[in-house]
Amino acid sequence: MREGLMTKNLPPTQGQNTATASQHAALSDKESRSEARRNQILQAATDCFCAHGFHGASMSAISKMARMSPGHVYHYFDSKEAIIEAIVDRDLQQFYELSENLLQVDDLLDCMMAQLHVEEALQVTSCNPLIMVEMSAEASRNARVAAKLHHTDQLVRQRFRQLFFGTTAVSEAERLQQEARVEVICLIFDGVMVRGIHNPSTAREPLRAVLGQVLHLLLKDTSVTTPT
Structure with missing residues (x-):
């Protein structure tokens, strides 16, 4: 009875705010547990894909x-394709977070080199090169995976172009030159990981x-060159 009177005598919204805060805390805790379970599944799927390939890794094995x-x-993923899409989304989010940091620095090249972990990229046991190869192979025969990878690649290239060259309007020739440079940079980063599979013993520091x-x-060197 006394508790009821105390609550009743509170200012109009105070009791409601207390209940709302408690509800938000419970909801936040539930979301955190759900996110932890999702990440647990994604890590397990990554390990399975690397060990057995996409087709060899069943949902039961995952x-x-x-x-x-x-x-x-x-309950979290209705198929292996959905898991791959979630892995790609996770990696894209990490890329965006990194690119946000790069936008804030004065010397972009030095910061990029600091972030380019050659040792990790060439280490096949990290699974990063293997999962990339598995996804690319699956995209060659799976339209859903291909669409996801193509869309993500487009977003990455757009962010790279913004990062390296800004958003100032340029001529068509300059735009094509910028896009070509971005494509080469993507080739470099993708290639470093794949080379870890083909030549894992390459010397890291000279590379x-x-x-x-x-x-x-x-x-x-941002000058525009055109074929003669």
């Missing part, structure tokens, strides 16, 4: 690796030095 029931996994020289040419 659920076992994640230590969840198949029904629990299907890093040469990459720095190439990126310097692509980013610093």
